[in-house]
Amino acid sequence: MSEMLAVTDLAVTIQTPRGLARPVDGVSFSIAAGEVFALLGESGCGKSMTALSLLRLLPEAGSIAGGSVRFAGRELLAMSEQEMREVRGGGMAMIFQEPATSLNPVMTVGAQIAEVLGVKGEAARLLGVELLDSVGIPDAGRRLDEYPFQLSGGMKQRVMIAMALAGEPKLLIADEPTTALDVTIQAQVLDLLDDLRKSRGMALLLISHDLGVVAEMADRIGVMYAGQLVEVAPRDAFFSSARHPYSKKLFAALPDMSRRTSLLETIAGSVPAPTNIFKGCRFADRCGFAKSVCGSQAPPWVVAGEGHSVRCHFPDAENIAVQQLEEIRQPVSSHAPLLETRELKLHFPIRKGIFKRTVGHVRAVDGVTLALAQGRTLALVGESGCGKTTVAKAILQLLRSSSGSVMLSGQELTTLSNSGLKPWRGAMQMIFQDPYASLNPRLRVGEIIAEGMRTLLPGGADKQKIATLLASVGLDADMAGRYPHEFSGGQRQRIAIARALAVEPRLLICDEPTSALDVSVQAQILNLLRDLQQRLGLAYLFITHNIAVVDFLAHEVAVMYLGRIVEQGTVDEVLRNPQHPYTLALVAAVPSIVATEGKDKAPPLSGDMPSSSHPPTGCHFHPRCPRAMDVCRREYPKASQLSATRRVHCQLFL
Amino acid sequence: MMPFIPVLLWSDILLWLLVAVCIAGAVMARRSEHILTSWRRIAGSANGMAALTVLAAFFLIGLLDSVHYRPRLAQQTGVSISAANYGVEVLSLLDALAAPLKNNSEKTYSAPLATRLFSKETIEEAVVGTDGGTAAGTDARIVRDYPRLIYGGAHLGADTAGAGQDMLVTGLIGAALGLAVWLVMAWLLRAMLPDGRGRKSVLATLAVLLLIFAPLLALSTHYHVFGTDKVGQDVFYLTLKSIRTGLLIGTLTTLIMLPAAVLLGILAGYAGGWIDDVVQYLYTTLNSIPGVLLIAAAVLMMQVVIDTHPQWFATAAERADARLLALCAILGMTSWTGLARLLRGEALKLRELEYVQAALAFGVPRLAIMLRHILPNVMHIVLIAVVMDFSGLVLAEAVLSYVGIGVDPSTISFGTMINAARLELAREPVVWWSLTAAFAFMFALVLAANLFADVVRDAFDPRTRMSP
Ligand SMILES: Nc1ncnc2c1ncn2[C@@H]1O[C@H](COP(=O)(O)OP(=O)(O)OP(=O)(O)O)[C@@H](O)[C@H]1O
Ligand code: SF4
Ligand code: SF4
Ligand SMILES: [Mg+2]
Numbered sequence A: 001m002s003e004m005l006a007v008t009d010l011a012v013t014i015q016t017p018r019g020l021a022r023p024v025d026g027v028s029f030s031i032a033a034g035e036v037f038a039l040l041g042e043s044g045c046g047k048s049m050t051a052l053s054l055l056r057l058l059p060e061a062g063s064i065a066g067g068s069v070r071f072a073g074r075e076l077l078a079m080s081e082q083e084m085r086e087v088r089g090g091g092m093a094m095i096f097q098e099p100a101t102s103l104n105p106v107m108t109v110g111a112q113i114a115e116v117l118g119v120k121g122e123a124a125r126l127l128g129v130e131l132l133d134s135v136g137i138p139d140a141g142r143r144l145d146e147y148p149f150q151l152s153g154g155m156k157q158r159v160m161i162a163m164a165l166a167g168e169p170k171l172l173i174a175d176e177p178t179t180a181l182d183v184t185i186q187a188q189v190l191d192l193l194d195d196l197r198k199s200r201g202m203a204l205l206l207i208s209h210d211l212g213v214v215a216e217m218a219d220r221i222g223v224m225y226a227g228q229l230v231e232v233a234p235r236d237a238f239f240s241s242a243r244h245p246y247s248k249k250l251f252a253a254l255p256d257m258s259r260r261t262s263l264l265e266t267i268a269g270s271v272p273a274p275t276n277i278f279k280g281c282r283f284a285d286r287c288g289f290a291k292s293v294c295g296s297q298a299p300p301w302v303v304a305g306e307g308h309s310v311r312c313h314f315p316d317a318e319n320i321a322v323q324q325l326e327e328i329r330q331p332v333s334s335h336a337p338l339l340e341t342r343e344l345k346l347h348f349p350i351r352k353g354i355f356k357r358t359v360g361h362v363r364a365v366d367g368v369t370l371a372l373a374q375g376r377t378l379a380l381v382g383e384s385g386c387g388k389t390t391v392a393k394a395i396l397q398l399l400r401s402s403s404g405s406v407m408l409s410g411q412e413l414t415t416l417s418n419s420g421l422k423p424w425r426g427a428m429q430m431i432f433q434d435p436y437a438s439l440n441p442r443l444r445v446g447e448i449i450a451e452g453m454r455t456l457l458p459g460g461a462d463k464q465k466i467a468t469l470l471a472s473v474g475l476d477a478d479m480a481g482r483y484p485h486e487f488s489g490g491q492r493q494r495i496a497i498a499r500a501l502a503v504e505p506r507l508l509i510c511d512e513p514t515s516a517l518d519v520s521v522q523a524q525i526l527n528l529l530r531d532l533q534q535r536l537g538l539a540y541l542f543i544t545h546n547i548a549v550v551d552f553l554a555h556e557v558a559v560m561y562l563g564r565i566v567e568q569g570t571v572d573e574v575l576r577n578p579q580h581p582y583t584l585a586l587v588a589a590v591p592s593i594v595a596t597e598g599k600d601k602a603p604p605l606s607g608d609m610p611s612s613s614h615p616p617t618g619c620h621f622h623p624r625c626p627r628a629m630d631v632c633r634r635e636y637p638k639a640s641q642l643s644a645t646r647r648v649h650c651q652l653f654l
Numbered sequence B: 001m002m003p004f005i006p007v008l009l010w011s012d013i014l015l016w017l018l019v020a021v022c023i024a025g026a027v028m029a030r031r032s033e034h035i036l037t038s039w040r041r042i043a044g045s046a047n048g049m050a051a052l053t054v055l056a057a058f059f060l061i062g063l064l065d066s067v068h069y070r071p072r073l074a075q076q077t078g079v080s081i082s083a084a085n086y087g088v089e090v091l092s093l094l095d096a097l098a099a100p101l102k103n104n105s106e107k108t109y110s111a112p113l114a115t116r117l118f119s120k121e122t123i124e125e126a127v128v129g130t131d132g133g134t135a136a137g138t139d140a141r142i143v144r145d146y147p148r149l150i151y152g153g154a155h156l157g158a159d160t161a162g163a164g165q166d167m168l169v170t171g172l173i174g175a176a177l178g179l180a181v182w183l184v185m186a187w188l189l190r191a192m193l194p195d196g197r198g199r200k201s202v203l204a205t206l207a208v209l210l211l212i213f214a215p216l217l218a219l220s221t222h223y224h225v226f227g228t229d230k231v232g233q234d235v236f237y238l239t240l241k242s243i244r245t246g247l248l249i250g251t252l253t254t255l256i257m258l259p260a261a262v263l264l265g266i267l268a269g270y271a272g273g274w275i276d277d278v279v280q281y282l283y284t285t286l287n288s289i290p291g292v293l294l295i296a297a298a299v300l301m302m303q304v305v306i307d308t309h310p311q312w313f314a315t316a317a318e319r320a321d322a323r324l325l326a327l328c329a330i331l332g333m334t335s336w337t338g339l340a341r342l343l344r345g346e347a348l349k350l351r352e353l354e355y356v357q358a359a360l361a362f363g364v365p366r367l368a369i370m371l372r373h374i375l376p377n378v379m380h381i382v383l384i385a386v387v388m389d390f391s392g393l394v395l396a397e398a399v400l401s402y403v404g405i406g407v408d409p410s411t412i413s414f415g416t417m418i419n420a421a422r423l424e425l426a427r428e429p430v431v432w433w434s435l436t437a438a439f440a441f442m443f444a445l446v447l448a449a450n451l452f453a454d455v456v457r458d459a460f461d462p463r464t465r466m467s468p
Helices: A049-053 A081-091 A109-117 A121-134 A151-163 A183-201 A209-219 A235-240 A247-255 A292-296 A388-395 A418-425 A445-454 A463-472 A477-481 A490-499 A519-536 A547-553 A571-576 A581-587 A630-634 B010-029 B033-042 B045-063 B095-096 B100-102 B163-192 B197-220 B235-271 B273-288 B291-308 B318-353 B356-362 B366-402 B414-426 B432-460 B462-466
Strands: A003-014 A017-032 A037-042 A062-073 A092-095 A170-176 A201-206 A218-223 A228-234 A301-304 A307-309 A341-353 A357-372 A375-383 A403-408 A427-433 A505-509 A539-546 A556-561 A564-570 A639-640 A645-651 B002-005 B067-070 B121-127 B140-144
Touching: A003 A201, A003 A505, A017 A049, A017 A062, A017 A201, A017 A228, A037 A049, A037 A209, A049 A062, A049 A170, A049 A201, A081 A092, A092 A151, A109 A121, A109 A151, A121 A151, A151 A170, A151 A183, A170 A183, A183 A201, A183 A581, A201 A209, A209 A235, A218 A235, A218 A247, A218 A564, A228 A235, A228 A247, A228 B318, A235 A519, A247 A519, A341 A388, A357 A375, A357 A388, A357 A539, A357 A556, A357 A564, A357 B432, A375 A388, A375 A547, A388 A505, A388 A539, A418 A445, A427 A490, A427 B356, A445 A463, A445 A477, A445 A490, A445 A645, A463 A477, A463 A490, A490 A519, A490 B356, A505 B067, A519 A547, A547 A571, A556 A581, A564 A571, A564 A581, A639 B121, B010 B045, B033 B045, B033 B432, B045 B095, B045 B235, B045 B432, B095 B100, B095 B235, B163 B197, B235 B273, B235 B318, B235 B366, B235 B414, B235 B432, B273 B318, B291 B318, B291 B366, B318 B366, B356 B366, B366 B414, B366 B432, B414 B432
Parallel strands: A037 A201, A037 A218, A092 A170, A170 A201, A375 A539, A375 A556, A427 A505, A505 A539
Antiparallel strands: A003 A017, A003 A062, A218 A228, A228 A307, A301 A307, A341 A357, A341 A403, A556 A564, A564 A645, A639 A645, B002 B067, B121 B140
């Protein structure tokens, strides 16, 4: 195999107020032509910095402190800035995580592509159309004249890829290219990248924290931790027998169905700051296998197999034992539902003009019927913008619904006034997606937790209660005096959970509580949530787009598409044996770490979710549905009851 | 019997209140980590600390000029001893300190550091007798010459040849004194400020300030360092007095507009609905009337009211003060819209944030949400706006007074000085020093305020705070 890129002992330093940081500290790897090499690791371990330093695009305060980067036989670190620019244009190209911010909002797509191509006029147009075609953008000629805001997220990422392809690169660096996208769109983009690689013989450096994505795409994998590679292995070897304790922990932290009755493995602590100076193994203080030698001596590279090496003193330590839960999950409770919504609708008016005339409606929620019993978890899944958060807010009466009913313990909430709602506020609480926006930065943790108690509990708040609450979510009582900015994302999410628990709710609505967190931290929060459910008998309405989390935590699932529930039933029914074409596509789109080589997968869904201000006629899904029929365009299918617990809205089952 | 009675002008009360609020704020801020870190960033910035030092010097002068009193008149024979008489003129501490400057008025224009008037006049000159002095004193000659100043360089006597040397010596003595003061202050600051760029910059700025002003002060005891104006008043004194006016306009205006801007801005953003519509309508309307016209109309009306009610004011100073405050109020009325608009936008954004949603889910009352969750998180905007507006308002005063709709003509301000300079510039030869002095001081004040505003914005704006 010819080596396209060879990185040896690459080191990057950044001047920070807290001292000299070494985000990349002696990284060596190589990529052959046409190969996909994946860098895997938690946030903050130096993946992006490695990629940027390959292109010599470091931030102002950063510099490359040593090592060598040989690309197609030439040393990049010795090049002049002028030569480097040629490499960036032609040899190597990069696409970034956030497609929304990588495009210039005031230039048309065509103009931006022409700028990269360096040609003008008709020639640029022809090339532009060709490029957009090659990344699968339909109607390329029209798209050239559009502005980025007119494109969806997936479309923008395609445009970014098209621009990266403009220079016919031999190596494409993709930094979390699909993290900001929905699973169905992610599947489209990954497919596209794979096709391009095959047709152009291009090498790909894929940076990701998602084991599933890596398993689908990579030929070889490098696991990064605290600025260093700790394990390099071919895909199959890695997924069948990862050797480094950190890699093993990453696997054990993944939620899925097989772990339903066990606790997820968590990694205590967090990635050490890049300003640390290390003596022994960088993973030592979080490693379950650490012995005294680990603290004093940096581990050497150990060969563990063909092309598989590990940086650990004890690469042969046995696998992590799975901790079984003591209690078995409660049997299905047949009580009357705690929460029930019936034909819940919420339409946001679209106003225009000086007189704010209503010119239409965003049908964010358009007839949602759900039921949830005490002690159970109902997962609400669906793509971004399909109305999940709006459902949650309508249930909590933070937004007043347009029609339909919400019943909590048999009490109709939609007709209650704000003061009438007060006794019910304590019974239902919410945990939000973004742990950085959900805590008021100006209040101490103690005050944040006390807020709800003071308004809703007759006894008010006291130190003792706050301390107990903090302990119940695994935090120290003396943290009550600190401000939110002193906490990590996972800790903040715990604080948010404590705040909600403070008023003794029976229903907890969790709106993507782990989507902003790393896998290992996500595992901690999921363990905590399940533990709380068993101790307190809470009911969860769990909003997520992560199917693996649903598998791990939920009892029932409702799949939402464009404001409506298209399929609902128990987890086993819906995820093992999906019936609605959308559920089918959704489940198939989830990248899996189980080898899928032989099994043929459903092709990814084409197109994007339409806007909820102009939903398609008939079945909302028909423009993307592979099995759409004539009747689908005309009528919205009524519910068909497939089993006692399962309901589907599709013409196929009527 | 007291040798004076204190006089409390309304503007004094407000200004000292502001000082008290600032001190209370500083004490409270000691407990809040956020504010402290922001201020630490300012304390570590060379620009910020230099600007702050200059501003502090200005404020010191302004505050000295805001302690007013009426002195007891010298006992006159024939008046009964029990009834003390107090002058109608209201003086300030600054007036007392700068008494020589205030009182040593010449007849008319004289150039900076001059010993003679600026233009020739017809004067009688005693002629020393040629015949051995027998008829000395009786002979007088009428000549046209530059008359000798009454106070400027008076200690030199008639012979002004040594003036240059005298000035040099006085200046050097002043500089030496300045250096001594600097050393003392440096020693004090060593204990008060942490070592770093901030302290170095404070010391450097102090050194520059003292090197300029100590010689000026030393010289001003015998000379008019910035010359005199049309009626012979010392221009240095006028500039010092202008500082208070500028500071008052810059601070009190924002103080007056602040409650309205904060209340309406947050209310509009948070409550939305018809409240939002009303507030938006209000500021859009206010904004679409040309500001100068609105101010001119309001000032003229206010002038009429004040002129028709002379009985409201005991002294001329009180009347001038009322006009000044009214001007602040009028400027405040027209300038709250910008801040209100900013705050509305921010509140609109914060309203959707998850911690506000969480509070709503607890059924926390709206007022409490605004106070606990919205207000503290927009305070940085308020602070930035206050500091940024300051320099603009100082300049606005100058412009308004220049066009005659500003402060009372008897109030000394940069604006009135510049207004007077209009005629001086038309003279031949040009009288340049009033304008130059007013301009230099105003420039220093506005520049320092702007620099400081930039640093405050950088330190308090969360967007810039993110990057190290
Ligand atoms: N206040 C609002 N005014 C108008 N439209 C809104 C408002 N809030 C949400 N929408 C629209 O309603 C639809 C559903 O939004 P919602 O936030 O419920 O989606 P979601 O499923 O939670 O998405 P995500 O996974 O991205 O969180 C979207 O089209 C959104 O643009
Ligand atoms: S070297 Fe030691 S501490 Fe580091 S990963 Fe291996 S066993 Fe754990
Ligand atoms: S109703 Fe028709 S279009 Fe809709 S999901 Fe079923 S088959 Fe597809
Ligand atoms: Mg959402």
